[in-house]
Amino acid sequence: MAETGTSSAASHPLIESDHIEGTPVFDANGKRIGTIKRLVIEKISGHVAYAVTSFGGFLGVGSETHTIPWEQLHYDTKLHGYHTTITEGQLRQAPEFSRGDEALLSGHQRQQLSDHYMYMADL
């Protein structure tokens, strides 16, 4: 009952740009594998391009930051977080530029990253 405020925000279909950090990410089995650090947005279209995500001890992977294309994240209204089917193998073989959280990606890098996660689903 004391959590009404929080639950209400968690179950609301909208989220504020300054409240995104910490949104959980779950794997295909519903296990919590990380949290979103920030979303990166196209200034003109207003569409999210990708999420910078912190994975904490996902299977064999230690705590790492990875850029995940938006199309690999699917909001789950019951879990109040995003689930993804990306695998440990995909994260391990991800392009170097998609690790860490310093840079904004170029269009070419976004395409490369999108291809990596789309076509290497069974790594």
Added chain:
Amino acid sequence: MAETGTSSAASHPLIESDHIEGTPVFDANGKRIGTIKRLVIEKISGHVAYAVTSFGGFLGVGSETHTIPWEQLHYDTKLHGYHTTITEGQLRQAPEFSRGDEALLSGHQRQQLSDHYMYMADL
């Protein structure tokens, strides 16, 4: 020259969710009338729904916070900010729920607000 880093980020087509605050908003004449405090994003689609914007002394209006539907903001790659054709009259007659920055809007409120700014352009 010393601003290369900043210019580069300002001219990049992407923006990080935690760097949105302070993005300038310009009126139809190119005058800076306010800044974006936050964007509010649809969790499922990843599309921006609206912007919570601080207007500082826009014409007769003092410093006020207003919720502005996304379709009223158009990114200008030269100004590195959003321009809008909304008027002082529209802001003055905006629904009460769209003032201040506390709440997330319901679907009904979003529609009301969208209609207000779309059909009252000549207030």
